[in-house]
Every structure is written in structure tokens, then in C-alpha cells.
Amino acid sequence: MLSRTAEHLYWMSRYMERAENIARFLDVANRTAMSSPGNPDAFWRSVLSIAGGEKAFNMRYSQASAVNVVSYTVLDATNPSSIYAALRSTRENAHAVRSVIPNELWEATNATWLEVKSMDGPRLREQGLIAFCEWVRERSHLFRGIVDGVMLRDEPYHFLRLGTALERADNTARLIGVPLGGFSPGGAGSDPFGHTHWAVVLRSVSALKAYRTVYRDEPRQANALEMLIQKASMPRSLSSCLDKTMESLMALGPDLECTRMVGALQAKLHWSKMDELLSEGLKEFVAGFITVNNHISTQLHEDFLMSA
Amino acid sequence: MAFDEMKSSAGGVRAPYRAYENWLLSLPPDVLRRKHEEADMLFRRLGITFTVYGDQEGTERLIPFDTVPRIISASEWKHLSAGCCQRVRALNAFLKDLYHDQEILKAGIIPKQHVLGNAMFRPEMMGIDVARDVYTHIAGIDLVRTGENEFYVLEDNLRSPSGVSYMLENRAMMMRLFPDLFARHQVAPVDDYPDILIKNLRSVAPIKCKGDPNVVMMTPGYYNSAYFEHAFLAEQMGIELVEGRDMFVQDGLVWMRTTRGPKRVDVIYRRIDDEFMDPDAFNPDSALGVRGLLDVYRGGGVTLANAIGTGVADDKATYTYVPDMVKFYLGEEPILNNVPTWRLEKEDDRKYVLEHLSELVVKEVQGAGGYGMLVGPTSTKAKIEEFRKVILANPSNYIAQPTLALSTVPTLVDQGIAPRHVDLRPYVLAGETVTLVPGGLTRVALTEGSLVVNSSQGGGTKDTWVLENDPC
Numbered sequence: 142m143l144s145r146t147a148e149h150l151y152w153m154s155r156y157m158e159r160a161e162n163i164a165r166f167l168d169v170a171n172r173t174a175m176s177s178p179g180n181p182d183a184f185w186r187s188v189l190s191i192a193g194g195e196k197a198f199n200m201r202y203s204q205a206s207a208v209n210v211v212s213y214t215v216l217d218a219t220n221p222s223s224i225y226a227a228l229r230s231t232r233e234n235a236h237a238v239r240s241v242i243p244n245e246l247w248e249a250t251n252a253t254w255l256e257v258k259s260m261d262g263p264r265l266r267e268q269g270l271i272a273f274c275e276w277v278r279e280r281s282h283l284f285r286g287i288v289d290g291v292m293l294r295d296e297p298y299h300f301l302r303l304g305t306a307l308e309r310a311d312n313t314a315r316l317i318g319v320p321l322g323g324f325s326p327g328g329a330g331s332d333p334f335g336h337t338h339w340a341v342v343l344r345s346v347s348a349l350k351a352y353r354t355v356y357r358d359e360p361r362q363a364n365a366l367e368m369l370i371q372k373a374s375m376p377r378s379l380s381s382c383l384d385k386t387m388e389s390l391m392a393l394g395p396d397l398e399c400t401r402m403v404g405a406l407q408a409k410l411h412w413s414k415m416d417e418l419l420s421e422g423l424k425e426f427v428a429g430f431i432t433v434n435n436h437i438s439t440q441l442h443e444d445f446l447m448s449a
Numbered sequence: 450m451a452f453d454e455m456k457s458s459a460g461g462v463r464a465p466y467r468a469y470e471n472w473l474l475s476l477p478p479d480v481l482r483r484k485h486e487e488a489d490m491l492f493r494r495l496g497i498t499f500t501v502y503g504d505q506e507g508t509e510r511l512i513p514f515d516t517v518p519r520i521i522s523a524s525e526w527k528h529l530s531a532g533c534c535q536r537v538r539a540l541n542a543f544l545k546d547l548y549h550d551q552e553i554l555k556a557g558i559i560p561k562q563h564v565l566g567n568a569m570f571r572p573e574m575m576g577i578d579v580a581r582d583v584y585t586h587i588a589g590i591d592l593v594r595t596g597e598n599e600f601y602v603l604e605d606n607l608r609s610p611s612g613v614s615y616m617l618e619n620r621a622m623m624m625r626l627f628p629d630l631f632a633r634h635q636v637a638p639v640d641d642y643p644d645i646l647i648k649n650l651r652s653v654a655p656i657k658c659k660g661d662p663n664v665v666m667m668t669p670g671y672y673n674s675a676y677f678e679h680a681f682l683a684e685q686m687g688i689e690l691v692e693g694r695d696m697f698v699q700d701g702l703v704w705m706r707t708t709r710g711p712k713r714v715d716v717i718y719r720r721i722d723d724e725f726m727d728p729d730a731f732n733p734d735s736a737l738g739v740r741g742l743l744d745v746y747r748g749g750g751v752t753l754a755n756a757i758g759t760g761v762a763d764d765k766a767t768y769t770y771v772p773d774m775v776k777f778y779l780g781e782e783p784i785l786n787n788v789p790t791w792r793l794e795k796e797d798d799r800k801y802v803l804e805h806l807s808e809l810v811v812k813e814v815q816g817a818g819g820y821g822m823l824v825g826p827t828s829t830k831a832k833i834e835e836f837r838k839v840i841l842a843n844p845s846n847y848i849a850q851p852t853l854a855l856s857t858v859p860t861l862v863d864q865g866i867a868p869r870h871v872d873l874r875p876y877v878l879a880g881e882t883v884t885l886v887p888g889g890l891t892r893v894a895l896t897e898g899s900l901v902v903n904s905s906q907g908g909g910t911k912d913t914w915v916l917e918n919d920p921c
Contacts, residue, residue: 144706145695237671239496240684251496296708393708445708 142296144446146238150297151447153234153250154288154304160227161281162312163192163214167224168274169345173321174207184321185210191315194222211270216260224277228257241297246287253280299389303441306389310382311434316342317369318427326362327423339365346377366423367415379430383407386437399440406433451854452596453868454519465522465916468633473517473866481861484626485516491625497618497677513909514619516626519858519871519891526637526887526915529600529875532785533590533885535775537877540607540762542778544584548574548758553777559770567767569760569815571723573730577747579756580653581880586718586754587646588877589613592785594856601788601853603872605771607763608755609720612890612910613876614678617642617685619912620888635917637887642876643685649880650686650716656749657702662715665689665705667696669721669737679720693721698741703751716752723757765814765848766792788853794845802849803840806833809849810900811840824900826852855900858911860893870894872902873913887915 170184186205189195192214202209217223232254239247256276265273285305292298318326324338339360343349348368349360355372356364373380387407390400410418419426441447455466462470492511521529546552547564548571554561564570589610591603620639624631647664654662668679670692683690689705696705696714704711719726725735730743745751761767769790772783791798791809802809806825813821823836840847857868875889891911892902902908 142708143689143691143695144708145692146689147708233671236496236676240680240690244495247496248494252494255493300708446706446710 142241142300146241147296147300147445148442148447149234149238150241150300151304151441153231153238154284154301155308156227156231156234157250157281157284158305158308159222159312160224160231160277162309163188163222163224163227164274164277164281165345165347166191166316167211167214168271169341170210171207171270171274172344173341182206187319187321188214190319191312192222194220211265212262215270215273216257216262216265225257225260228254228277238297243287243291245291246284249280249283249287253284294392296393299393302385302389303393306382306385307434307438307441309377310379310386311431313346313369313377313379313382314427314430314434316345317366318424327419335362336360343368348375348377351375363415366419370418371410371415373411380407380410383410394444397444399437399444402433402437402440406430406437451868451870452594452599452856454594454856454858454871456859456868457597464919465520465525469518469520469630472630472633481516481866485514485861488514488516488622488626491622492618495618497614512615512904513895513907514622515860515893515895515909515911516623517859517861517866518623518630518912518914519873519893520634520914520916523916523919528784529592529873530885530887532600532602532783533588533592533875533877534883535779535781535784536590536602536605536771537585537588537879537883539771539774539778540588540605541582541584541879543774544756544759544762545579545582546778547761549576553774556777558773558777559767563766564761567761567764569723569758569764571758571761573743573747574756574758578749580655580752583653583754583879584756585759585762586649586653586756586879587613588879589874590877592873592875593788593853594871594873595853596856600785602768602771602785603788604765604768605763606874607759608722610874610876611675611678611720612874612892613642614681615910616876616888616890616913618681619890619910623912634914637915637917639886639888642878642886643682645878645884645886646682646718647686647688649878650718650752650754652880653752653754654715655752658715663713664716664718665691665714667691667693667717667719667721669693669725673720675720682718688718691717693725693736693738696739696742698739698745701745701748701750703739703742703745714751716754718754723760726753726757760815765790765812766794766845769848788850791849792845793840793847793849798849799844803837806837808852810852811836811847811849814846814848824852827898827900852900858891858893860895860909860911862895862897867897869897870900870902871911888913 166188170188174184182205185207188210189198189205197220198213213220214223216225218225220226232250235242235247235250288298288301320326321338321341324335326338336359339362340349343352343360343365352360352365352368355368358364368375368378370379372378373384375381383403383406386403390403394400455462455470457463489511492514543553553559554564585607587610589606589612591606592600593603594600616639650664651662665688666679666683668676668690680690691705696703703714705714721737724732726738727740727742728735728738729740746753746757769787769792772787775781775783791802793799793802802811809825811823823833825833855870855872858871859866860869871891871893873889873891875885877883877885891913893909893911894900894902895907895909
């Protein structure tokens with residue numbers, strides 16, 4: 142397969158996954174802010190630290206109010222980290238490889254883009270943020286469903302999976318470390334806001350129900366972190382993302398440097414105790430993970446002759 | 450009064466349209482319009498669009514699709530098809546001759562300076578042998594009709610004719626919208642076009658290629674107006690869709706960058722003009738091409754389809770000599786006629802044309818897409834005078850033709866079904882053999898009375914049916 146094709150496929154699924162994750166977090170911030178009348182802006186600011194683009198936001202807005210954050214992260218065409226921009230990039234990359242991907246996948250991606258392109262502030266208000274975020278999630282489910290349901294298990298499929306897994310790992314890592322409504326995760330002891338915090342975080346990755354099934358307890362920090370970092374059976378955990386990355390790399394190039402790097406990180410996450418992983422603090426763990434994850438992406442480009 | 454392909458017959462409806470007309474009469478009102486809207490929605494969802502250059506607004510547009518088919522009888526097609534193939538055989542023979550011995554110039558049939566001074570003549574091609582002597586592998590022959598038995602060739606497109614994806618997608622759309630129509634008509638299939646094309650492309654592998662040739666489709670990129678078609682054809686043929694930046698030249702061969710390292714490229718079906726193919730040989734600013742490609746080509750390391758330098762044979766002045774080429778190279782009488790054409794480089798012709806501008810169509814010799822032309826009868830006095838000055842500045846750059854009363858076909862417009870002017874572009878494929886699939890792209894001028902069918906000028910398209918048997 143052409144290296145450029147691989148690159149488009151990889152970024153296509155990365156952007157789709159990014160749109161979904163921004164929507165997931167917006168949704169949770171929205172619901173949480175509604176039930177915390179005290180200081181709702183604190184929730185909205187955390188959306189920015191997950192979605193990215195906080196610096197540019199601060200230059201344009203003085204306050205991280207609901208209206209400002211939503212208009213910036215949802216439909217702002219000039220913000221490269223908006224849902225709008227992510228769906229546009231998904232579609233642009235799909236357009237470049239439409240001869241390679243299933244027609245259904247192209248049609249779905251194109252339809253998603255046409256829909257978000259026709260969306261504006263008044264229509265979004267009328268529809269409501271909750272319904273909109275639900276729609277973005279559904280479009281992403283559809284995207285993955287088509288990939289999973291009809292694609293030949295060869296190179297294009299694996300590059301799509303790599304994009305999804307690496308983007309998701311990055312998002313989950315950011316989510317783990319983000320302070321939310323005044324609560325800073327990673328601290329010792331039992332913070333009175335801890336339960337709420339972790340319930341919110343788990344809900345944003347649709348894992349609260351799963352958490353209750355696994356731990357039969359209210360959300361506690363230690364368990365929540367284990368679930369989000371190490372639990373391979375939880376599809377949005379860091380471990381699970383690395384497993385999927387590894388599976389696809391074994392199919393694409395078992396002897397490549399990027400494969401070795403993923404293997405090393407995967408082993409560390411699988412076999413270390415949680416205490417060891419977090420020995421330097423949660424913030425440091427998250428920052429370290431995001432850095433290595435970025436290095437893997439760079440190495441991937443090098444190993445497959447992709448340009449970026 | 451223009452010839453109407455459905456209605457112009459002493460006995461009422463012409464035979465090829467009889468079954469269709471019956472069906473149309475039995476149709477509840479508004480069905481066609483609803484189907485029309487459905488088609489629009491589907492084309493948009495499929496992203497079957499073309500890009501309009503210099504248009505601020507979104508830039509991706511649909512080509513209007515008309516749901517009334519254009520129907521051609523089996524015997525009419527036999528005639529057209531034989532004529533188009535004959536023409537392409539002659540044109541390929543001409544290109545080979547021109548880039549080798551130039552017998553036709555020596556025989557004085559075409560003036561030397563006309564060809565050798567032509568900007569599209571490529572001296573780089575002199576003495577170069579191409580596989581199977583095929584220069585134009587894909588040719589679009591534009592045909593018009595003016596009467597029951599009157600067909601004319603309007604122009605030949607020998608560089609990289611586009612539109613064939615619409616021929617295929619229009620058919621798929623019609624089958625989806627009106628399955629019952631296909632039960633009532635024996636319409637000859639067109640969907641083996643990609644199979645014939647890939648077979649031909651494989652058959653013209655360069656001499657340095659041993660074994661199974663790697664054929665690729667080369668596009669200027671996904672911002673090009675015809676990108677959809679490039680992607681569509683690549684997908685249909687199961688070949689890679691490459692851009693110039695995906696390829697490089699090394700050791701006298703062309704390679705493409707893949708996830709498993711460099712892979713050799715043997716045949717390039719390119720949809721990029723000559724000038725942009727190789728910045729070393731042609732336009733040095735081209736970012737679309739591949740450095741050193743021409744040298745590999747000349748050395749037999751790669752085949753380009755179509756060949757470099759075919760443009761010299763399809764400009765509107767060379768066009769006037771094609772009937773002579775048919776006689777000279779094939780020793781046959783031309784099956785299809787040219788439209789009578791005046792060359793403004795000739796003094797007598799020029800005099801006549803300048804006196805009759807309001808009756809004629811004047812075209813730029815190398816123009817395309819309906820740009821740079823004057824349609825006398827529908828122009829204003831001021832526009833004609835303006836164009837006169839342009840012509841006088843460089844007369845040899847223009848030809849003129851009578852304004853043909855292009856045939857009409859019923860078309861769904863705002864007021865209902867009304868006759869609109871059409872042309873027809875069949876796609877001739879040359880490789881091991883010269884063939885064409887039964888059909889082509891019918892373009893229709895949607896504005897009442899308009900004769901300009903180009904999509905860049907607001908024209909639409911129709912599905913073109915060739916019937917398997919003549920109706921009795």
C-alpha cells in the first residue's frame with residue numbers, strides 16, 4: 142500500500158476518535174455543570190485541557206463560560222481542536238483514500254461532515270448539546286462498525302485501527318489527569334469530592350456501569366485508576382489501547398522499531414503494580430505516557446515512510 | 450427546428466423511444482420529480498461531485514443529472530461505434546507517423562508548419578517507440594446529431610478525457626431509480642468499461658517490464674476537479690491511486706513509496722497534462738509531477754497513458770485533417786463526418802468568418818470546457834465586436850463552424866418535460882484492440898435554446914442507452 146494512503150487512513154480514524162472524545166467529555170461537563178450550581182465554569186475549563194486549544198481560547202475569550210467553551214469546541218471552524226474541525230479532517234482524509242475504503246465508510250464519513258457543516262449556533266441550541274454529543278458518538282460508532290463489519294483484515298484495516306487506538310490512549314491519559322471542578326486527582330486520602338469526580342470521569346468513557354460490575358463499590362480513586370490504566374478488558378483503558386496497537390503492528394511489521402516501543406510500554410503497563418506506575422505521582426505518569434505515545438506515533442510515520 | 454430524438458418522426462414517436470414513452474405516459478404525475486430529488490440526494494451522499502475552480506462557495510458541486518434517458522438504437526450505435534474506432538485507429542497512426550517518419554507531412558496532406566509549430570507538438574517524442582504503437586489509449590470522441598441520419602464529430606479528446614465515471618454512475622443510478630424500465634428495455638451494459646481499460650493498460654507494459662505489470666492511476670490530487678473520477682476508476686480497476694509525490698525515479702525506473710518499501714511502477718494512467726508530468730523536462734514549477742520521469746519514459750522504463758504529445762492531434766485545427774488521416778493511413782472512407790470548419794489562419798476563411806460572426810460558432814484552437822468561445826446567434830452585438838478584436842489579434846488561434854442545430858431529447862426542467870439540446874461522448878479504448886463500450890456520456894444544455902453543454906457552464910448529464918436490438 143502507498144505510504145501516503147497509510148497516512149490518510151491513520152489520521153482519518155484518529156480524527157474520528159478525537160471528535161468522539163471531545164463530544165464525550167463535553168457531554169459529561171454539561172451534565173455535571175447542570176448539577177453543580179456552585180462553580181460551573183471550572184468544569185468547562187477542563188474540557189479545554191482535554192480537547193486542546195486552551196491557549197488560543199484564552200486569547201479570544203476572557204471567561205470559560207458554557208457558551209464560550211461550547212461555541213469554541215463544537216462548531217468553531219478556526220479552532221483545530223473543535224468537533225467541527227475534527228470531522229472536517231476525518232472527511233478530508235477519507236476523501237483522499239476513497240478508492241481504498243469501503244463505499245459505506247466514505248458515505249458515512251461524508252454524510253457526517255455534511256450534517257455538521259450545515260449546523261449552526263441556533264440549530265445547535267434547538268437540538269441541545271446532549272443530543273448533539275449523542276449524535277457524534279453514534280457517528281463514531283457507525284464508523285467503527287463499518288470498519289469492523291466489512292473491511293478486509295489487511296493493511297488499510299490495521300492503519301485505521303492504529304489511528305483509533307493511539308488517539309484513544311492519548312485521550313484517556315488526558316482524562317485521567319485532568320482536574321475537575323476543584324478536585325485534583327492523584328492526591329492521597331479521601332477527598333470528599335473524590336467519588337463524584339471519578340463517577341464523572343468513568344461516565345465520560347461509558348465505564349461507570351462496568352466499574353460497578355467489576356468492583357461492586359462506589360467509585361474510588363485507586364480502583365478507577367486501575368480500571369482506566371490497567372484493565373485490559375475495558376476497551377478505553379490504556380492497556381487495551383496498547384493491546385490493539387500491538388495486534389495491528391504485529392500484522393504490519395513485527396520487526397519494526399515502533400512495534401518494539403509499543404511492546405515495551407505494553408509490558409510495563411501489564412506487569413507493573415499500580416503503585417510502581419504511579420510512584421512519581423499521577424500527573425507525572427500521565428505526562429510520561431502522553432510523551433511516549435507521541436514518540437510511538439512519530440516512529441510509526443518513520444517506519445512506514447509516511448511524511449509527517 | 451432542431452431534430453428531436455424522441456418526437457421527430459412522421460409516425461409520431463421514434464422507434465427507440467416508443468416503449469419509454471408508453472411508460473412515461475403511464476407514470477403518475479410527480480414521480481419523475483421525486484426520483485430526480487432522490488437522485489440528487491444520493492449523488493450528494495456518495496460525494497459524486499466536481500470542483501469548480503475560482504468559486505468561493507464550497508467549490509464542490511453536483512453535475513445536474515436528468516432522469517430521462519437518451520436512447521440510441523442498435524443500428525445507430527453500430528454506425529457510431531465503427532466510426533469512432535476508425536477515427537482512433539487513424540489518430541494513433543498519425544501520432545506514430547508524426548513522431549517518426551512524418552510521411553503525412555512529406556505527402557503535403559498536412560502543412561508542416563501547422564504541426565511542427567504547434568505548442569502541443571513534443572519534439573522530445575521524436576523517434577521514441579511506444580508499446581503497441583498506441584498513443585491515445587483513452588479517447589473521448591464528441592458527437593452531435595442534427596437529423597435522422599446526420600451525425601458529426603465535433604472534436605476529439607486525446608489527452609485525458611474525463612466524464613466516464615458519470616457514464617457508469619448515471620447507469621447505476623437509473624437502475625436504482627427505475628428498475629422496471631430495465632425490465633422493459635434491453636439496454637446494453639456499460640459496466641465492463643473498467644475491466645477493458647485495465648486489460649488494455651496491462652497490455653501496453655514497457656519493454657523493460659518483465660512479468661506482471663504494476664499499473665497505477667495518477668491524479669493531481671484530491672483538490673482536482675475530476676478527483677472523484679480518478680478515485681472511482683482506480684477503485685474499479687483495483688489499482689493504486691498515486692500522486693506525483695508518491696513516486697520517484699531511480700536506476701532508470703519509476704518507483705512508488707509503499708509501507709513495505711519502494712515498489713516498481715510500469716504503467717501510469719495519468720490524468721495530468723504533459724506540462725506538469727516532469728519538472729525537469731517541462732514546467733519547472735510543477736509540484737504535481739515526477740522528476741526524471743520523461744527520461745525513464747523515453748528509455749522504455751515506463752508507459753504513460755495517454756502518451757506524451759497527443760495534444761497535437763486533438764486541437765481544433767488538426768481536427769480538420771482527421772478525415773484525410775483516415776484515407777491516408779487506413780485507405781478507408783471516413784464513416785463519420787467532421788463539422789465543416791473554417792480555419793482563421795487561411796485568408797479566405799478568415800474573410801468569410803469575420804463577415805458572418807453572428808451566424809457562426811468560433812472556438813479557440815486549444816480551448817476546452819466551453820471557455821473562450823463565441824456562439825454568434827445567441828451573442829449580443831457588443832460581445833461579437835469584442836470577440837472580433839480578440840480574433841484579429843491572433844487569427845490562427847481560432848476556427849469557426851456553422852451553428853449546428855443540435856438534436857434535442859426530452860428533459861425534466863422546472864416547467865415539466867421539455868426538449869433540450871444534447872451531445873454525446875463515447876469513450877474509445879485502445880490497447881490490444883480498439884473498442885468501446887456501448888454508451889457514453891450524454892451532456893445536456895439545461896437552459897432553453899442553449900447549445901453549450903459543458904458542465905463548467907451549467908450543463909447536465911443523462912444516462913445513455915444503447916438498445917441491444919432494434920425495435921420492430
